[in-house]
Amino acid sequence: MAVNSFSNVATQYPKRAASSPHVSKRTATSMSHFQTLETPAFRPTCELCREAGGVLVFQSPEWRVIRAEDAAFPAFYRVVWRAHVAEWSDLSLAGQAALMGAVGAVERVLREALAPTKINLASLGNVVPHLHWHVIARFDWDSHFPAPVWGVPAREVAPAPVTRLRTDLAELDARVARAVAALAPGA
Numbered sequence: 001m002a003v004n005s006f007s008n009v010a011t012q013y014p015k016r017a018a019s020s021p022h023v024s025k026r027t028a029t030s031m032s033h034f035q036t037l038e039t040p041a042f043r044p045t046c047e048l049c050r051e052a053g054g055v056l057v058f059q060s061p062e063w064r065v066i067r068a069e070d071a072a073f074p075a076f077y078r079v080v081w082r083a084h085v086a087e088w089s090d091l092s093l094a095g096q097a098a099l100m101g102a103v104g105a106v107e108r109v110l111r112e113a114l115a116p117t118k119i120n121l122a123s124l125g126n127v128v129p130h131l132h133w134h135v136i137a138r139f140d141w142d143s144h145f146p147a148p149v150w151g152v153p154a155r156e157v158a159p160a161p162v163t164r165l166r167t168d169l170a171e172l173d174a175r176v177a178r179a180v181a182a183l184a185p186g187a
Helices: 093-114 169-181
Strands: 055-059 063-067 076-081 118-122 132-138
Touching (some): 093 132
């Protein structure tokens, strides 16, 4: 089974407010490739500061949406705040609203396109203390259902989970990108 975690980051980071001073003025539509956000908030030891964290689906000046590359859970997305902050309360209320708007848009697309049994939302940050939300389409046939994706598998899944989805991943990514692009600053 593919493991859905990042490398361990043991460094503690100071609490920072992430708002527009740490965000590029570029428009969302000009960011089709992952770009680091090299501001005072950038942490070179943080995996989510340095790398996209998966297949980049969309990147705005404030956040990005990626699809995790996990064969057991092909419809597993992350919405990542671009500036390095560890906790939800590090964001302004406007930042929180923007991030949750993107999380909600990803969830709505997954529900509409895939009709999953359940959507799991989680923001843990125990392994990588960089604020990000997991948005995971779950199915009663998946290897861990009803347990969390990070638990022990309950069953083998055949055929491969990606082949069981109602929508292929390229189309799913495109739908997610369209949905979140409408919410992005400068869109």
